[in-house]
Structures are given as C-alpha cells and as structure tokens.
Amino acid sequence: MLAALGIQRVTVYKKPIIGIISTGDEIVPVGEVPGPGRIRDINTYTLSGLIQESGATTEQFGIVHDDYKALLAKSSRALNQCDMVLVSGGSSVGARDFTIDVISAMQAAAILFHGISISPGKPTILARIKNKAFWGLPGHVVSAMIVFSRIVKPFIEHISGYRAPEKDLRLTARLSRNLASAQGRVDYIRVRLYHKEGILWAEPILGKSGLINTMVKADGLIEIGMNTEGLEKGAEVEVIAL
C-alpha cells in the first residue's frame, strides 16, 4: 500500500533489544558434558527463539553462577546495553536466589511484583529499573517458556509499538482425560492435539517443568482458571497454540 502511494519512508518503532542472562551453579554451557546434578543451558536458546518470534532482537550474556556480585555486575551491563533484561533462574526465595537482592541494590529500582498465581511459573519477578523492565524468570525451562508466552511476550509487543497485539490463536478441542487443578491459581497444561473420528482431541502431556521434551511434543496450552477445580474427560477446552 505504501509503495502504491509512493511513500518511501515511514517512522517505525525500533526493535527492542532484550538481554538474556542464565543463572545457577547447576548450569553448564551447551558444549560441556554436565556432571551429576548439572544441566546444560537450555534457557538462553529457548528464550532467544521466543524473543525473535516476538519481533525483538536478543543479546546473550551467558551463564552466571549463584554469586551476588557477579549477577549484579552482569545485570548492570545488560541493562546498559539493552532495552529490557530477562534473568532466568534465581527468581525464587532460596538462599541462592539473588535476583531480588540484585534489583534492590540498583538505583531507581522498583519491584512491581514477586510471585504470580500461575503454575508453572510462580517465581516470576518484574521490576522497573530507571525506565527499563527487568524480569526474573523461573529457571525450569517449561516454566520460563510459559511465563514468556503468557506474560513477557505481550509486554514486548507493547514496547514494540503494537497497540492492538495479535490475539492468541485458539482452537476448540475435547479433553482426552480428567484433569485435576488447584484452586487459587491459573494452571497451564501442555497438550498434544490429534484428530480421531472427526473430533479434535487435546491430550495432556504430563512431566516436570524442567523437561524440554514435553514442550517439543506439545502443540498448545490449556488455561484452567483460578476458580476451577479441574476438568472432566470430554470437556470442551480452548487450546492456545504454542
């Protein structure tokens, strides 16, 4: 349309640059063989992919051990270089979770929330530091991905200038088995879709939130609301495409 009208220049929003930091003593670089109790750094790559799909660009800051000073230094550098920062891991309240301490130590920092009523994804932090968003995401890869898709992504779309963000693609399917759910929080259940006798079925994929293969298998998520105790086999559900 712009070409037809001869408009060769338009003002656009700059693509935001999103910094990614992966923290945890248990994280080793992808090129290393993880010893007992260690795991390769998956989050840097899954988050980079999701950020690029959201239309933003990424800058990777690598792995930081559970070390307050190191995390503070790396976080300050990332905030200087980027428009927004994601730290995966260290967002909970344990003795080795330093994200909150790091935020508190920064100038002009305000913690907007710490902990949200969703599962997986509870230990999520959002802080405003000067005029930038600084996120603490859960370290488990499935939790980090779900928090990203449901919460961080609309935020990136907003700072990218979308004023009417794309709605999620949702498909209606029937649940293949009973599903329990705790009240008082929103549950996101990974599901695989399949057709059988003309009906689209959603089959829950169970597995711990550290298992990336469950996300590889999943086609989408079911959202079970705060006031729902569970869903019965055969119930009509909306599946949010992943």
Add this chain to the structure above:
Amino acid sequence: MLAALGIQRVTVYKKPIIGIISTGDEIVPVGEVPGPGRIRDINTYTLSGLIQESGATTEQFGIVHDDYKALLAKSSRALNQCDMVLVSGGSSVGARDFTIDVISAMQAAAILFHGISISPGKPTILARIKNKAFWGLPGHVVSAMIVFSRIVKPFIEHISGYRAPEKDLRLTARLSRNLASAQGRVDYIRVRLYHKEGILWAEPILGKSGLINTMVKADGLIEIGMNTEGLEKGAEVEVIAL
C-alpha cells in the same frame, strides 16, 4: 532440545535466494509520480514481503520495460545469482508479453506450464531452466499475491527442505452474500471477517485485481472449486488466512 542434548551443530538447508523482476512499460519506480496510465512498482515490495514470510531471502532486480533483449539480459543475470526467479508482468500472450520468448531463448529451458485454471492468476508460467525454477507471474498485484500464496509458496517451502509444509490456517465462517462463480476454474475470493451475534461472517471484497487496497482490507480467501457454480448467502465456507 538440541541445546539440552549438547548438539551445537546441525546440517540445515540453505535459505533459497529468490530474484524478483518487475516488467511493464507502465511501471514506474516508487519514488516517481506516475503519469496517465502508469502505476508505481508495487509487486517488488509485496513479493519481497511474501518471500521473506516464506523463510527465503530476496534479491530485487528492479523494473524492466517491455523489451525482449533487456528482459533476457536481466533474467539471465537473476538466474545466475539466485536459486529461483519471479518475473511479474509479461506472462500473458500479448504482443508486449516477452516472458515466454525469453524462456524459449535460454539454454536447457523447459516450459512446464503456461496458463492455469484459477482466477485471478490465469497467466502464470513455470519453467525449469537448468536446475532452477523460473516463474512468470501476472502483473496485477492481487493476482500475483494469490498465485504466490497458493502455488509459489509451497514450492519455496519444498526447496527449503520442508517435507511436511505447514498447513494453511483455515477458519469456518458464513458467507454474508450470494457469490457467483464460473465453472471450469478455481476462484479465489478475497474476504473480510467479522463477528456478529456470535457468528463469524465472511464478507466478499470486490474490486479489480490491480487494487492493492482490497488485499489490505482482506483477512483471507475463499476457494470456490471448479465444479461449483456459486455459493449462497449463509453458506458455510472455509476461509484461508492471508
């Protein structure tokens, strides 16, 4: 998943480079004011956008007038530099349509088809030149876009290594008015979607195939099969998302 398994290198298909040539005495560059009977070069930009959405990269070769020698020279250069070439305009059978002549003049060239039973989009050419695909697309922007989405895009996905191409996203809607259609060809009708009283309606957007604004307004296409004479208001239709 690859990060989790420590696989740092995988063999992938190279992104194909698709050359674009826009032909026609009536076409002027976007920066010029078109005189009577002239039009700005829209196709270079719409096709570039569609190609990039398909996961390929583009190389733009600009505008060629209705001149056999100039088109032959530019086409040879594009074929040397690219994995596939699209020429928009000049694909019909008029005195000023040189694409077929250019193909016939090239070594190791075979015309696979010239003319297809779809509307809009009839004057479409596919030739194999050595081991590359060379396409003649209609000059009207809507025709070129529809031929691209329905025919060229799956071809690009194939040479990009997709063996199970993404299926089109299709939504079920009801037609807002009667629609006539000629037998013996597949018709693609541009439609706008809207919700009214809980029903998703598809409203045909009528307009000549040179009008880019009809594609800007359209959310998708309805495909009316060869053996269908038309559709009635209220009929259930599948809308292929654009």
